[in-house]
Structure formats: structure tokens, C-alpha cells
Amino acid sequence: MVSFEDVQGGKRCNRSFFTGFDLDENGDDEMDEYFHQSEKKRRLSVDQVQFLEKSFEVENKLEPDRKIKIAKDLGLQPRQVAIWFQNRRARWKTKQLEKDYESLNDSYESLKTDYDNILKEKERLQAEVASLTEKVIAKEKQEGKFKHGESETKELLQKPLLNSVSEGEGSKLSIVDASNNNNNNKVEDISSARSDILDCDSPRYTDGVLETCDSSYVFEHEYQSDLSQDEEDNLLPPYNNIFTKLEDVNYSDPPHGSSSFGFQEEDHHTLWPWSNY
DNA sequence: TTGTGTTTTATTGCCTCC
DNA sequence: GGAGGCAATAAAACACAA
Numbered sequence: 001m002v003s004f005e006d007v008q009g010g011k012r013c014n015r016s017f018f019t020g021f022d023l024d025e026n027g028d029d030e031m032d033e034y035f036h037q038s039e040k041k042r043r044l045s046v047d048q049v050q051f052l053e054k055s056f057e058v059e060n061k062l063e064p065d066r067k068i069k070i071a072k073d074l075g076l077q078p079r080q081v082a083i084w085f086q087n088r089r090a091r092w093k094t095k096q097l098e099k100d101y102e103s104l105n106d107s108y109e110s111l112k113t114d115y116d117n118i119l120k121e122k123e124r125l126q127a128e129v130a131s132l133t134e135k136v137i138a139k140e141k142q143e144g145k146f147k148h149g150e151s152e153t154k155e156l157l158q159k160p161l162l163n164s165v166s167e168g169e170g171s172k173l174s175i176v177d178a179s180n181n182n183n184n185n186k187v188e189d190i191s192s193a194r195s196d197i198l199d200c201d202s203p204r205y206t207d208g209v210l211e212t213c214d215s216s217y218v219f220e221h222e223y224q225s226d227l228s229q230d231e232e233d234n235l236l237p238p239y240n241n242i243f244t245k246l247e248d249v250n251y252s253d254p255p256h257g258s259s260s261f262g263f264q265e266e267d268h269h270t271l272w273p274w275s276n277y
Numbered sequence: 278t279t280g281t282g283t284t285t286t287a288t289t290g291c292c293t294c295c
Numbered sequence: 296g297g298a299g300g301c302a303a304t305a306a307a308a309c310a311c312a313a
Contacts (some may be wrong), residue, residue, distance in 0.1 A: 041285080041286050041287070042286080043285065044285085044286085049285095078284085080287090083286065083287060083288090084285095084286080086287095087285070087286070087287085091284095091285095246293075
């Protein structure tokens with residue numbers, strides 16, 4: 001238990017309720033003044049506040065006995081001591097909220113940076129895949145390896161690309177999951193979209209036409225974004241069919257403008273709170 | 278000196294707990 | 296039902312620029 005003598009350095013305070021009231025120097029005049037202004041608010045002296053602060057550090061709540069003792073030590077009403085502790089708790093809480101806010105804000109900034117970096121890496125990898133695929137197709141075309149829709153590139157166009165995209169999305173999804181509990185429904189939607197890709201069989205060629213499940217629109221967007229219409233038109237039948245056939249795919253789930261499966265720009269605003277900043 | 282913003286002390290009303 | 300806690304608020308005291 002803190003004692004007022006400790007705080008004052010062993011000297012008991014002889015001042016009363018408000019600052020600047022010193023019995024030693026001013027005597028009866030100020031005493032009269034003090035009692036005449038009893039209706040007004042009086043600030044506690046520096047020593048009194050210091051003592052109360054020390055007591056607050058020890059325990060921020062007041063038991064009745066402690067309240068009485070502190071009041072007696074300081075020459076205050078127990079009610080005043082209770083009010084001081086009440087207000088002090090309120091100030092402490094405000095400070096604590098400010099600290100919590102700063103801490104959360106730091107976490108948010110860190111997560112946002114991670115997310116942005118992953119997004120950039122994903123875009124870079126997608127561009128790389130598109131570029132390499134284009135080169136392979138051109139090479140096959142040059143070597144005359146096209147035979148009625150069959151191509152050595154078929155395998156390249158299927159599992160490797162889909163797998164890499166799936167893994168990329170998986171990384172992003174784990175961040176969504178960990179950082180945004182308020183959007184569980186969205187996360188589930190995206191997760192199911194992802195499982196569509198993983199569960200879906202790879203695209204198949206039948207009669208020279210690519211058959212694909214809905215999630216294959218990932219593929220189509222890659223080509224649409226990376227090749228001009230002229231380049232597409234110049235492709236030989238099987239590849240041309242990839243585009244024409246995929247254009248018929250039902251896009252009702254992932255709306256137009258989506259940059260990747262089920263993760264269109266619009267969704268970023270609802271899925272990621274920081275999109276609004 | 279004065280106007281203005283901030284801090285401190287105190288009140289009020291509501292809620293919870295025993 | 297009384298005591299004590301909290302949030303919201305009032306009002307006095309204080310700090311400070313102009």
C-alpha cells in the first residue's frame with residue numbers, strides 16, 4: 001500500500017484540496033478564500049495527484065477500506081477519491097484503445113503489403129506462362145506438328161498451368177482466411193471455385209474442340225489478355241477453337257471483368273477491407 | 278487580454294452484482 | 296434495494312496563440 005509520506009518524500013502535505021493553497025505561506029487569508037469558494041471545483045495538488053497515481057499503479061480499483069485510507073491521507077472526501085479513480089480508469093481505457101488501434105493498424109499494413117506482393121508475383125507468373133505457351137505453339141506450328149487438333153503442347157496447356165494457378169490461388173486464399181474472419185462466406189465461395197479447378201478433369205479434345213469445365217475460363221482470360229485478336233485469328237484450328245469454344249462457357253458465376261477465377265476486381269472491395277482506403 | 282482548445286473534476290443516469 | 300462501475304456530459308481550471 002502506498003503512503004502519502006512515501007510520495008512526498010516523508011513530508012506530510014499540509015495543503016488542502018486545490019493547487020496553490022499553501023498554509024505555511026499564506027495562512028488564514030487563503031483559508032478563508034478556500035472555504036468561501038467551496039462551491040467551485042478545486043484541482044488536486046501535484047502531491048495529491050502523484051500519490052493517487054502511485055495508488056492507481058498498485059491497483060486500479062478501490063476497495064472501501066483503501067478508499068477511506070487514501071482519502072484520510074490526502075485530506076479528501078472518499079467520494080473525491082472514488083471519482084478520481086473513476087476518471088483515471090476512463091483515461092487509461094482511452095489510452096489503451098489508442099494503443100490497440102495502432103497495433104491493429106500495423107498488422108493491417110503488414111498484411112496488405114504481403115497481399116500486394118503475392119498478387120504481383122501471381123501476375124508475373126501468369127504472364128510468364130502465357131508467353132512460354134505462345135512460344136511453344138509458334139514452334140509447333142513451324143515444325144508442322146499439328147494433326148487434326150492434336151498437339152504436343154496439349155499436356156502443357158493442361159495440368160502444368162492449372163496446377164500452378166491453383167497453387168497460386170491457394171496461397172492467396174490462406175491469407176484471406178487468416179486475415180479476414182468477417183468474410184467467411186466469400187472465402188468459402190472462392191475456396192469452392194478453387195476446388196472446382198482442382199476437382200475438374202483437365203480440358204479434353206473431342207473432334208478437335210476443347211471441352212472444358214466452367215473453371216477453365218481462367219485459361220481463356222490468360223489468352224484474351226495476352227494475345228491480340230489478330231494473333232488469335234492466325235492460330236490454327238485447334239487453338240482457335242479453344243477461344244471460340246470457351247467464349248460459349250457460362251460466365252454467370254464469375255462476372256465479366258474478372259482477372260482470374262472468381263476473384264474479379266470488384267470482389268477485392270468486398271473481400272478486403274483495405275480496398276476502401 | 279481574450280478567445281479557443283484541452284484537461285480535470287464532478288454529476289447524472291443506467292446497469293450489474295450481491 | 297443499495298453499492299459501485301461505466302459512459303456521457305457539464306463546467307471549472309488551465310494552456311497558449313494572437
